[in-house]
Amino acid sequence: MRLRPRRTPAPPGPDHTRIAVLEHDLLGITPPDGSAAALTIALRATGTCLAHDPIATTTLRDPAPTAVCARCGQCMVYRDGTWQTAKAG
Ligand SMILES: [Zn+2]
Known part of the structure; x- marks a missing residue:
């Protein structure tokens, strides 16, 4: 065989x-x-996330703090005391 x-x-x-x-x-x-x-x-x-989970990419002392959402990857900015998506307003 x-x-x-x-x-x-x-x-x-x-x-x-x-x-x-x-x-x-x-x-x-x-x-x-x-x-x-x-x-x-x-x-x-x-958007696959219902609530963004921002991870700061700059310090809050930065004049224009930015972050990236850990869930959906959207760019976010710190505006009016809260993190908002960069597209909003
Ligand atoms: Zn998100």
């Missing part, structure tokens, strides 16, 4: 969705409507 040589499984192919999301983030290339990458970006933009 002759044993067949074992075949190693092929390595996974490139993740086209991840590549398209990175192209969007780094190069500003908009993925086609209806694609998985467009859905990923849209869901990320709607």
Whole structure:
């Protein structure tokens, strides 16, 4: 009885969705409507966090303190005594 040589499984192919999301983030290339990458970006933009969790990237003594939300990654600014998303107001 002759044993067949074992075949190693092929390595996974490139993740086209991840590549398209990175192209969007780094190069500003908009993925086609209806694609998985467009859905990923849209869901990320709607906000996956109900309450932001800012991590300061500057000190509060800075004239314009900024932070990044640890949950959704949005840029935040310290304005009127509270952390707000950079897009607001
Ligand atoms: Zn957030």
